[in-house]
Each structure stands twice: as structure tokens, then as C-alpha cells.
Amino acid sequence: AAADLERASDLLTRAERITVLTGAGVSTDSGIPDFRGPQGVWTRNPEAERLSTYQDYRDDPEVRRESWRQRAAHPVWSARPGPAHDALVALERSGRLVALLTQNIDELHQAAGSSPQRVLELHGTMHHTECLSCAARAPMAEALERVAAGEVDPPCPHCGGILKSATISFGQALDVEVLRRARDAALGCDVLLAVGTSLGVHPAAGLVDVAAAARADVVIVNAEPTPYDDIASVVLRGGIGEVLPRILGGASG
Ligand code: NAD
Structure with missing residues (x-):
């Protein structure tokens, strides 16, 4: 070697x-754990991979609530x-x-x-949000403050659409x-x-x-x-x- x-x-x-x-x-x-390494998020919980598609996020409020819980607690914020x-x-x-x-x-x-x-x-980046309807971008910190204040799935402040991190999920180009x-x-x-x-x-x-x-x-x-x-x-x-x-x-x- x-x-x-x-x-x-x-x-x-x-x-x-x-x-x-x-x-x-x-x-x-x-x-920050990887996905497919020995200690990876998906290696430890294969279910997580199946719930990482754009369509699941858009169509299933429970997937969004779980995503916001995980984002709020994500190691990235202190890494x-x-x-x-x-x-x-x-x-x-x-x-x-x-x-x-x-x-x-x-x-x-x-x-x-x-x-x-x-x-x-x-x-993309976890440090911003993007609205799935009007495409408005905003700092992730603003959405996480609303989650900390009790919102489980904070909607877009401009149009009421679904907010997601500005990242590319499976099913997104x-x-x-x-x-x-x-x-x-x-x-x-x-x-x-x-x-x-x-x-x-x-x-x-x-x-x-x-x-x-x-x-x-x-x-x-x-x-x-x-x-x-x-x-x-x-x-x-x-x-x-x-x-x-x-x-x-x-x-x-
Ligand atoms: P992956 O999990 O598929 O692969 C990571 C690879 O890195 C594994 O093969 C693992 O063996 C290797 N590895 C991990 N730590 C190492 C170390 N210290 N030394 C040597 N090798 C090491 O990750 P990927 O190929 O980037 O694909 C995962 C997808 O998930 C990406 O599209 C990315 O967007 C996303 N993701 C991002 C982050 C992040 O931003 N830090 C974390 C997890 C997943």
C-alpha cells in the first residue's frame, strides 16, 4: 500500500x-454518518432509504414530520x-x-x-429550504426555529406550499x-x-x-x-x- x-x-x-x-x-x-458505509444511516436502517424519495416526501405528511424531526436533531448543525x-x-x-x-x-x-x-x-444543501410550489428559498434556520416553536411541518411563508431542504432527493433531477x-x-x-x-x-x-x-x-x-x-x-x-x-x-x- x-x-x-x-x-x-x-x-x-x-x-x-x-x-x-x-x-x-x-x-x-x-x-456526520454516511449512507452506505458500515455505520451508515441506510446500512443500519434500510427502511430509511425507502422513505427518501421526493414522492414520499410530497405525498405523505408523516414522512415530512419525521424528516423535520431528523433535520432538527441532525449532527450537521454542530459539525x-x-x-x-x-x-x-x-x-x-x-x-x-x-x-x-x-x-x-x-x-x-x-x-x-x-x-x-x-x-x-x-x-444541493441542507442549509436552505426550498418551497415545492413556488420555489422560494430561505435559510434552513428560519424553518428550524418554527419547528422548535412547535410546528411539525412548517409550510412556505409565501404561498403555503410544502417546504423541503434544498437537497436533491431520489426522484428529483x-x-x-x-x-x-x-x-x-x-x-x-x-x-x-x-x-x-x-x-x-x-x-x-x-x-x-x-x-x-x-x-x-x-x-x-x-x-x-x-x-x-x-x-x-x-x-x-x-x-x-x-x-x-x-x-x-x-x-x-
Ligand atoms: P455513501 O454513504 O454511499 O458512501 C460513502 C463511502 O465512504 C462508503 O463507501 C464508506 O466506506 C466510505 N467512507 C466513509 N468514511 C470513510 C473514511 N473515514 N475513510 C475512508 N472511507 C470512508 O455516500 P455517497 O457516495 O456520498 O452517497 C450518499 C448520498 O447521500 C449522497 O448523494 C449525499 O448527497 C448524501 N449524504 C450526504 C451526507 C453529507 O452531506 N455529509 C451524508 C450522508 C449522505
């Missing part, structure tokens, strides 16, 4: 244009960025980061200091402009670094194929196997918090 670490580190040190794709695994060290987030800030400062594509909805990349213009949130910019970043890199993602959700996972087809080297850092390990130049299985600072270490100076 020492040889693999060295090979990843070499590829990243030599690359002039690096695009990074992150998933829930970069935030587990910050106390702090960790060493993996910091290593990616250092990479950006080296001037070679094309874009940071994230499936995460926790805004910890921005909290660590990654520039908001370079972070593409493929699956990604933002076309965000996806277009993400594809461009995957096409325009020498190395695509995929970190902490099981690469099981499309179209996000397909960005690895886009980069590989454009002849980028793919480096994967993830504790468990992914469907893209075969096309990767290097696969590293260690803990992200230790591995990422090591392979990006040469990139920060």
Missing part, C-alpha cells in the same frame, strides 16, 4: 488540473470540518484545483475555506447548470480524485467515466470497493482523514 500512496501522490503532484469528487466519507470524521476538508483547501491554494464536485449537502467544504465558486453542490459545469470540470482535468463516495448514485458517479474517457487518471480514496475501481489508476483504502493530507501534502506548498 506504501507503493500505492506514493503513486497517488506522484500523480497528484505532477497534475496541473485536478478535479475532485467528494461524498459522505469526507464528513464521517466530522460526526466542524476535518483534515480531509482542510487538505482540499490547501489543494485549491496550490492553484491546480479545477473544481470541487461534492455530493455532500453539509457545506463543510465551504466552512473549511474552499471558495464557494469552486464548490459545485451536485445534490439535478440542477442542469450545476451538472453542466461539473461535466466540464471532469472533461478538463488531468486527474480526477474521487474521495469518500461509494460511487453508486448517478449521474454523480458517472462523472468518473466522463473524466476517464477524456484520458484523465482516476484516483479513488474509499474504505470500501466501488464500481469504478477497475478503471482507476490507483485505489487507496485507508482512512480519508489520514490518506488525503498525505497524498495532497506535496500539493499544498
